[in-house]
Amino acid sequence: MKRIVVIGGVAAGLKAASKARRCDPKAQITVVEKGELISYGACGMPYYVAGDVDNIQQLMMTPAGAVRNPAFFKNVKDIDVKTKTLATKINRERKTVTVKNLETGEEAELPYDKLVIATGASPVKPPLPGIELANIFQMWHPNDAKAVREGLERGKFSRAVIIGAGLVGIEMAEALKMWEIDVSVVEMKDQVFPAFLDQEIAGAVEKYAREKGIHIYTGEKVERFNGDGSVREVVTDKRVLPADLVILAIGVRPNVELAKDAGLQLGVTGAIAVNEHMQTSDPDIYAGGDCVENTNIITGRKVYAPMGSTANKHGRVIGENLCGAKAKFRGVLNTVVVKVMDLTVGKVGLTERDAKELGYEYVTALVAGHDRPHYMPGAKLMSLKIVVDANTRRVLGAQAFGEAEIAKRIDVIATAITLGGTVDDLFDIDLAYAPPFSSPIDNVAVAANAVMNKLVGKLKGISPLEAKEKLNCEDIVFLDVRVARRM
Amino acid sequence: MKRIVVIGGVAAGLKAASKARRCDPKAQITVVEKGELISYGACGMPYYVAGDVDNIQQLMMTPAGAVRNPAFFKNVKDIDVKTKTLATKINRERKTVTVKNLETGEEAELPYDKLVIATGASPVKPPLPGIELANIFQMWHPNDAKAVREGLERGKFSRAVIIGAGLVGIEMAEALKMWEIDVSVVEMKDQVFPAFLDQEIAGAVEKYAREKGIHIYTGEKVERFNGDGSVREVVTDKRVLPADLVILAIGVRPNVELAKDAGLQLGVTGAIAVNEHMQTSDPDIYAGGDCVENTNIITGRKVYAPMGSTANKHGRVIGENLCGAKAKFRGVLNTVVVKVMDLTVGKVGLTERDAKELGYEYVTALVAGHDRPHYMPGAKLMSLKIVVDANTRRVLGAQAFGEAEIAKRIDVIATAITLGGTVDDLFDIDLAYAPPFSSPIDNVAVAANAVMNKLVGKLKGISPLEAKEKLNCEDIVFLDVRVARRM
Numbered sequence: 001m002k003r004i005v006v007i008g009g010v011a012a013g014l015k016a017a018s019k020a021r022r023c024d025p026k027a028q029i030t031v032v033e034k035g036e037l038i039s040y041g042a043c044g045m046p047y048y049v050a051g052d053v054d055n056i057q058q059l060m061m062t063p064a065g066a067v068r069n070p071a072f073f074k075n076v077k078d079i080d081v082k083t084k085t086l087a088t089k090i091n092r093e094r095k096t097v098t099v100k101n102l103e104t105g106e107e108a109e110l111p112y113d114k115l116v117i118a119t120g121a122s123p124v125k126p127p128l129p130g131i132e133l134a135n136i137f138q139m140w141h142p143n144d145a146k147a148v149r150e151g152l153e154r155g156k157f158s159r160a161v162i163i164g165a166g167l168v169g170i171e172m173a174e175a176l177k178m179w180e181i182d183v184s185v186v187e188m189k190d191q192v193f194p195a196f197l198d199q200e201i202a203g204a205v206e207k208y209a210r211e212k213g214i215h216i217y218t219g220e221k222v223e224r225f226n227g228d229g230s231v232r233e234v235v236t237d238k239r240v241l242p243a244d245l246v247i248l249a250i251g252v253r254p255n256v257e258l259a260k261d262a263g264l265q266l267g268v269t270g271a272i273a274v275n276e277h278m279q280t281s282d283p284d285i286y287a288g289g290d291c292v293e294n295t296n297i298i299t300g301r302k303v304y305a306p307m308g309s310t311a312n313k314h315g316r317v318i319g320e321n322l323c324g325a326k327a328k329f330r331g332v333l334n335t336v337v338v339k340v341m342d343l344t345v346g347k348v349g350l351t352e353r354d355a356k357e358l359g360y361e362y363v364t365a366l367v368a369g370h371d372r373p374h375y376m377p378g379a380k381l382m383s384l385k386i387v388v389d390a391n392t393r394r395v396l397g398a399q400a401f402g403e404a405e406i407a408k409r410i411d412v413i414a415t416a417i418t419l420g421g422t423v424d425d426l427f428d429i430d431l432a433y434a435p436p437f438s439s440p441i442d443n444v445a446v447a448a449n450a451v452m453n454k455l456v457g458k459l460k461g462i463s464p465l466e467a468k469e470k471l472n473c474e475d476i477v478f479l480d481v482r483v484a485r486r487m
Numbered sequence: 488m489k490r491i492v493v494i495g496g497v498a499a500g501l502k503a504a505s506k507a508r509r510c511d512p513k514a515q516i517t518v519v520e521k522g523e524l525i526s527y528g529a530c531g532m533p534y535y536v537a538g539d540v541d542n543i544q545q546l547m548m549t550p551a552g553a554v555r556n557p558a559f560f561k562n563v564k565d566i567d568v569k570t571k572t573l574a575t576k577i578n579r580e581r582k583t584v585t586v587k588n589l590e591t592g593e594e595a596e597l598p599y600d601k602l603v604i605a606t607g608a609s610p611v612k613p614p615l616p617g618i619e620l621a622n623i624f625q626m627w628h629p630n631d632a633k634a635v636r637e638g639l640e641r642g643k644f645s646r647a648v649i650i651g652a653g654l655v656g657i658e659m660a661e662a663l664k665m666w667e668i669d670v671s672v673v674e675m676k677d678q679v680f681p682a683f684l685d686q687e688i689a690g691a692v693e694k695y696a697r698e699k700g701i702h703i704y705t706g707e708k709v710e711r712f713n714g715d716g717s718v719r720e721v722v723t724d725k726r727v728l729p730a731d732l733v734i735l736a737i738g739v740r741p742n743v744e745l746a747k748d749a750g751l752q753l754g755v756t757g758a759i760a761v762n763e764h765m766q767t768s769d770p771d772i773y774a775g776g777d778c779v780e781n782t783n784i785i786t787g788r789k790v791y792a793p794m795g796s797t798a799n800k801h802g803r804v805i806g807e808n809l810c811g812a813k814a815k816f817r818g819v820l821n822t823v824v825v826k827v828m829d830l831t832v833g834k835v836g837l838t839e840r841d842a843k844e845l846g847y848e849y850v851t852a853l854v855a856g857h858d859r860p861h862y863m864p865g866a867k868l869m870s871l872k873i874v875v876d877a878n879t880r881r882v883l884g885a886q887a888f889g890e891a892e893i894a895k896r897i898d899v900i901a902t903a904i905t906l907g908g909t910v911d912d913l914f915d916i917d918l919a920y921a922p923p924f925s926s927p928i929d930n931v932a933v934a935a936n937a938v939m940n941k942l943v944g945k946l947k948g949i950s951p952l953e954a955k956e957k958l959n960c961e962d963i964v965f966l967d968v969r970v971a972r973r974m
Binding site: 011022023041043044047052053058059061062063167171297307308309310311312313316329330331332333334335336337338339344346348369370373374375376377405407408410411412414415416418419420421425427428429430431432433434435436437438440441442445449458 | 498509510528530531534539540545546548549550654658784794795796797798799800803816817818819820821822823824825826831833835856857860861862863864892894895897898899901902903905906907908912914915916917918919920921922923924925927928929932936945
């Protein structure tokens, strides 16, 4: 009887355990989780804070309404889940994991034939003065979300400052804005979503967020927090922002100590290195989820890209391989989609900045248009930028924003990139067309056409940033040749 | 100076002309159109009838609000568009087209260097007794839509019968239901959407439409129309349906007479045969849009698949080639998406029935689930069926329905099929994930997983139709092993 031990009971760990159970009905499967809760949808926390989700428990339920607690995993899947149990040491020679019951302090050694490390990540907590003040939260555990929501419900918070304009930061800005409180976002870099948007796209998103009443301060560094027990002010290098609620959202770091102490190889990103089968440098130890590094499918480079969707894929691949399969995880495209009020922002593959840094010769096009025929009610504008390798014509990446159906276009391009598609392929796809859903020539094809025209020299464009710069020159005439209405 | 003549001024024709103008600023480009209107969005007509679109003129406007009339094409693109002008003969030896002014009766001969045939299609009008009665419409020209809408506005119609449960038929059923009148659909085949849905999917769609108050009679043949000047009854082989409005939507046939008379080759489908450059059997004559046949990308077989999206692609390819390029049109996947009240139904590639008929060894999976985490407000159920080649593992097709975001999943699979993707690829794609848009494991990946499990023998399924059949047997025990709520 095979003994499988999994360290970490959220996404990748429990997915691996569940998949292993389906492949091997006889294996003894044990999952240890240091926290009290398991298998929670952490990505749903901003929507719980916003009030879209009534009860935090819902993030831990199956669609049928069963709570995914240890009893559920025992009864339904015959998986032993030990919560409040910390794995303190991996003993690779003896093939055991030392675990500690965090309630009783009791220690035990769990023998394994195959081990899975799914220790996740932890939010970065900058060592700034005042960081320990009350009402400074990291949005990483359901308890954080609960505390913030309860405070909002009791009217405790009226001025929130979010540190970091990445995914969690902006999702939380939206969530807090739902409570009609004052919301500010402070970002050290000179744009929102610095990790995955080009500057002109970020600028448009920033403009939208500001119009919706979210204050955004980019290029500003937080220096300290002032307060009297509870936070009262956020002090940046440029201003003092009053605040009774602070959300730290400056990123996460993989939890690698256990793996490192066991002598497992870490990768260039600092996360645990795994091969395409999700095996660590010890073939009996797999790792997945937010604690490992991934391979970017386009560049072949290692990237740190913690995502719930990726963690679940890791889990499935690991689960199969625990049972002797040789399943592979192909890698990631650093795909992102995020809602900001009614705006959707999406990205897949390389940004223009990425392409430039990596030395690609590339062509981009940024096209704006309706997401369906303009005469249809509900037609919304979207802007779509694609980045194409000028030599191979392969699609390298895309960014899009608008109140339109953005995720669809990003997913189409993600699919094309995964399969090595070219800009010509993007034009060819027989996409589903009907007026409630899209235009006869979809935005993706329009963007592809623009790049194709540029590649043969039929079209030359300038970026919004260049246009803005030129508009500031005195000797530039700006000629609007669009067709007037009702000519 | 190159002379380009285009016969037909709706989608493919005007797209070809416009693209040719962009490539060749000097060419003399003439478009002849037998009707009064040009460049109209025929696909938008059901939404005009429904009242979603205020004015039929909107279907002929650019997004900026300019009407796409002959003056627009002359002023903006220097294209001569002659409306109410019928092309009566192509003289291939002299390289001229004989045209007739339908107002004056005047004839003329237009010389061409390159000719484009974009004569479109015409709705099939069955020679049934009573077919000439008033208030029996074909939904093919904006004038049809106008007449129906005006009648509805004046309260003239209270009982509509639609003949044909294909795209136009069902879109019109929805449109008419918006006016809260009695709507029936009569379909000769034994299911709705007989051309592109498998029976169990069609059954679910039918159930939904019935729940929304649309009467659906499948497997029924219309025999005659009774009335006194205006239609009063539709008589089928099974019943008599009172009706004061009838919509004929039993399909369209390509307008090929002109091409046939000129000795151009027709294809196996009866539509004009073209090569991958959209050239007819005469290399100086191109054809595109609803009058030509297409190649199915998966099977390589010729199909007749008139679609506005395809016509526009044809137009672009023809326009490029008119200027000496060698652009190719790859083919179609017979992709379809249609809205039925709040339900969306989509399809791409081969149905299971197609796969069976074509002799594929295939595996299917039909999975149901939410389109995003179930805890999110707005999460909707969707069912997705995929058909996969059991030998090559290549994806052959998909069908989906639900109140969820169906088009996105269909488009992802369309992209995968276009690029020769396998079921394994479907699992690998790094699709955009965030709770407002999708689950960490998207429905597409869930379906792919189910097929992968079936392919290795880990899962065996039966279709809803088989299940229903078994439920009718006395010696069958049906065991529901789903997890109960709040266990």
